[in-house]
Amino acid sequence: xxxxxxxxxxxxxxxxxxxxxxxxxxxxxxxxxxxxxxxxxxxxxxxxxxxxxxxxxxxxxxxxxxxxxxxxxxxxxxxxxxxxxxxxxxxxxxxxxxxxxxxxxxxxxxxxxxxxxxxxxxxxxxxxxxxxxxxx
Numbered sequence: 001x002x003x004x005x006x007x008x009x010x011x012x013x014x015x016x017x018x019x020x021x022x023x024x025x026x027x028x029x030x031x032x033x034x035x036x037x038x039x040x041x042x043x044x045x046x047x048x049x050x051x052x053x054x055x056x057x058x059x060x061x062x063x064x065x066x067x068x069x070x071x072x073x074x075x076x077x078x079x080x081x082x083x084x085x086x087x088x089x090x091x092x093x094x095x096x097x098x099x100x101x102x103x104x105x106x107x108x109x110x111x112x113x114x115x116x117x118x119x120x121x122x123x124x125x126x127x128x129x130x131x132x133x134x135x136x
Contacts, residue, residue, distance in 0.1 A: 005065065005072055005075065005076050005079065006065070006066040006072075007061075007063040007064065007065060007066050007076065008063060008064055008065075008066045009062060009063055010058045010062065010063060010064050011058075011062070012058055012059050012060075012062050014058045014064075015054075015055040015056070015058045015059035015132055016055075016135050018051050018052070018054040018055035018058055018064075019051070019052065019055040019128070019129070019132060019135065020135075021047075021051040022047075022048050022049075022051035022052040022055060022125055022128065023125070025044045025045075025047040025048040025051060026044070026048045026121060026122065026125055028040075028044045029041050029044035029045050029048055029118050029121060030118070032044055032114075033114060033115065033118055036111075038108065038109040038110060038111055038113070038114035039102060039108060039109045039114070041109075041114040041115075041117070041118055042098060042101075042102040042109045042113065042114045042117050042118075043102050043103065044121075045095050045114075045117035045118050045120070045121035046070075046095055046096065046098075046099045046102060046103075046117075046121075048095075048121040048124075048125055049091065049092045049095045049096065049120070049121050049124050049125075050070060050073060050096075052121075052124055052125050052128040053065070053073045053074075053076075053077055053092055053124075053128075054073075055128055055132060056077065056080070056081065056085075056128050056131055056132065057073075057076055057077060057080050059131075059132055059133075060080050060081060060131075061076075061079075061080035063076075063080075070096050070099060071093070071096050071097075073092060073096070074089045074092050074093045074096070077089050077092065081131075084131075088123075088124055088127040088128075091120040091121070091123050091124035091127070092120075092124055094116075094117070094120045095117050095120050095121055095124075098113065098117055101113075102117075
């Protein structure tokens with residue numbers, strides 16, 4: 001049985017805006033890495049996977065997550081995409097798992113952690129881009 005998740009209905013054409021946001025966040029993630037801004041890079045990785053998830057879920061499901069807990073997006077992604085999203089969802093889960101550390105804890109993100117988050121975000125964004133129609 002599929003868990004009932006909080007969602008909002010969106011037009012599937014909204015995927016383009018979500019994908020554009022994901023690309024912008026990924027660009028700033030890489031810029032932050034180049035500048036040695038590990039916390040910023042980590043936060044941009046979080047925003048990259050959330051927006052990229054929204055793009056896929058909007059296109060294939062006509063909705064987006066309305067959950068307060070961003071970890072729920074992984075389940076919604078699998079609800080909408082099925083097993084196609086199993087491996088890709090692991091990238092999202094790994095990035096989201098560090099969201100609290102990046103945003104709220106007193107400890108700073110390390111270079112290794114930021115680079116790992118960025119790599120997972122890039123891999124997920126690449127998967128997402130391959131799953132969606134090309135934009136004009």
